[in-house]
Amino acid sequence: MSVRDEFDAWAADGRDKGMEDRHWHTAKHALARMPVEEGDTVVDLGTGSGYALRALYDTKGIGHGFGLDGSPEMIRNAREYTDTEDIEFLVGDFDDLPFADDSVDHVWTMEAFYYAPDPHHTLEEVARILKPGGTFYCAVNYYEENVHSHHWQDNISIEMTRWSHEEYRDAFRDAGLYVAEQDSIADMDIEIPPADEFPTDSWETREDMVDRYRTFGTLLTVGVAP
Numbered sequence: 001m002s003v004r005d006e007f008d009a010w011a012a013d014g015r016d017k018g019m020e021d022r023h024w025h026t027a028k029h030a031l032a033r034m035p036v037e038e039g040d041t042v043v044d045l046g047t048g049s050g051y052a053l054r055a056l057y058d059t060k061g062i063g064h065g066f067g068l069d070g071s072p073e074m075i076r077n078a079r080e081y082t083d084t085e086d087i088e089f090l091v092g093d094f095d096d097l098p099f100a101d102d103s104v105d106h107v108w109t110m111e112a113f114y115y116a117p118d119p120h121h122t123l124e125e126v127a128r129i130l131k132p133g134g135t136f137y138c139a140v141n142y143y144e145e146n147v148h149s150h151h152w153q154d155n156i157s158i159e160m161t162r163w164s165h166e167e168y169r170d171a172f173r174d175a176g177l178y179v180a181e182q183d184s185i186a187d188m189d190i191e192i193p194p195a196d197e198f199p200t201d202s203w204e205t206r207e208d209m210v211d212r213y214r215t216f217g218t219l220l221t222v223g224v225a226p
């Protein structure tokens with residue numbers, strides 16, 4: 001199944017908003033760390049419902065936001081949820097970013113980068129479009145050390161790249177980005193039931209659930225363009 005078919009179905013049945021709700025638990029902390037200044041241009045790769053750009057617009061006064069997504073339905077919904085023309089939504093692919101060289105102040109992506117058909121090329125594209133000193137904030141929950149995410153690939157036909165912390169750092173550097181920061185952001189918002197309520201539909205033990213959300217959470221890797 002293509003990215004378009006898969007994620008159009010997600011957008012049509014409300015999973016765009018479901019992801020927004022869940023991802024916000026950790027995305028809000030990563031977004032707050034971005035060194036975005038008033039008037040900056042920010043690109044969101046795999047924007048989904050577009051919530052990240054709306055948050056940066058409301059809290060940091062970005063001048064322009066561009067949300068790119070391979071799913072036309074996601075883009076249609078994101079436009080509907082957004083009431084400013086300063087944020088635009090575009091159908092496009094991570095393989096070929098429709099922005100000029102050195103034209104973007106910051107790039108953000110949450111739970112989307114690992115769907116890139118060629119993640120090394122996408123990183124080169126990010127490095128190409130960023131202005132010198134621009135940052136790439138790349139947040140993922142699916143990664144090697146997070147063993148609780150490994151089975152996610154079984155539920156989706158699009159190939160997912162599962163890198164470790166080190167592989168992210170190496171790939172960023174290979175693409176010409178400096179690695180400024182790498183961190184795990186704990187999800188402290190998800191409610192974890194008391195031990196006697198386990199197993200649940202999703203979790204065999206409370207320890208596993210604590211591990212997944214509080215220990216592993218979201219892996220954030222921050223690259224800076226030279």
Ligand SMILES: C[S@@+](CC[C@H](N)C(=O)[O-])C[C@H]1O[C@@H](n2cnc3c(N)ncnc32)[C@H](O)[C@@H]1O
Pocket residue numbers: 003007016019020023045046047048049068069070071074092093094095109110111112115116117
């Ligand atoms: C799991 S969702 C995350 C959405 C949003 N960032 C969030 O935090 O809720 C991944 C998004 O990436 C998009 N996507 C996946 N592969 C893509 C590609 N190759 N090019 C463009 N968008 C892609 C999907 O359409 C989907 O909207």
